[in-house]
Amino acid sequence: MTPPPLPPTPAQTIGPFYGYALPFPGGGDPAPAGHPDAVTVHGRVYDGEGQPIPDAMLEYWQAAPDGSRAGAPGSMRRDPTTGAVLGRHGVDFTGFGRVATDADGHWALRTLPPPADAPYLAVCLFARGLLRALFTRIYLTDPGAGGDALLDGLPPARRATLLAVAERERVHGFDIRLQGREETVFLEFR
């Protein structure tokens, strides 16, 4: 007999004052410094009036280029002498990023491209005003019709909100809109 699942702890908003606790140096740089395959993904987060949100925090999780989903420790590696953040050592790909939006609602991530069988970055978005986190995905390449169950199930306009725009070589744009005609598709996992 399986016991009934435990009731979950409810979420509460991240609020406006997380900035001295959660963001860390190099949080937006999962790609090892100087890696030739690194790509930049960036964009803004907008509220229902089209205003950029300056106090959001985004987290990113993805498969490594070789398909591994194991991740690696060391995203916020510390100096045991001073306690300061040393940053990733660049040998392992940790798969994890964390970026707070700037005063203009903008974020940027330097990462390695995910593999072809999972060509997306998983995103978890927090902000003042969000009582619980929002999940979405950034597809860096369009897998095409029949290439991805999630995208295949969406009407074209909604589907487009999950596709990054190739702006120039190795730079992809992706805006997140919490409301409005181009509201981003948000996900719920079961």
Added chain:
Amino acid sequence: MSAQPTQADIDREIERYRAEAVPGQEQPPRDYPPYRSSLLRHPKQPSVVLTDPEAVELSGPVFGVTDVTELDSDLTRQHRGEPLGERITVSGRILDRSGRPVRGQLVEIWQANASGRYAHLRDQHPAPLDPNFTGSGRCLTDDQGGYRFTTIKPGPYPWRNHHNAWRPAHIHFSLFGTAFTQRLITQMYFPGDPLFRHDPILQSVTDEQARARLVADYDHGLAEPEFSLGYHWDIVLDGPTATWTEDGDQ
């Protein structure tokens, strides 16, 4: 321009939304008007439900001994002097919904100081900053999913949701499970706070039992003689995981 709502106005809104809520809702709604910041920031389209066993989100980031230092879990020892306020130990376990401990995973906390002020430039509440207290901490869970912090009890503080709005004292918690789907940021409250019923953020959890799960228990067993009082708070992470779906194969 309409006058700012009073606490009585917000209390009435809280009552109304509670009366209208579906019983047994374990999570706050995305749209909860008594919390004014949610108005322009909640998606209006329903979430797209994903049940893909191959989803990358069924795995998640990992952390290790290189990501924390031993002093991170003691917020009273991060400066030269002792912080002001009531020293406390906060401890508990992180579990998934099947009761399995979340082992070796990162727990992060942040909070206001004893006067109710955050060490954040934008917090201009005219309560004193404490040069001996920053208010952020980190640890890894042990093999039983346990975590433990030494800190000081945060103060309540005013905010601008409505006229004369005050938040009950709380500690912000950030938690990872074994899957990205389980990612949780929440707040731990202290038992018996008279501000609970006036706070639209806590009251956004409309189910009474679910709301009670955000309140720690006073635990004298965690008190340390001549040093600190103790609070116990267990956390259960929601969301599917890779091992959850593979249970039948183990």
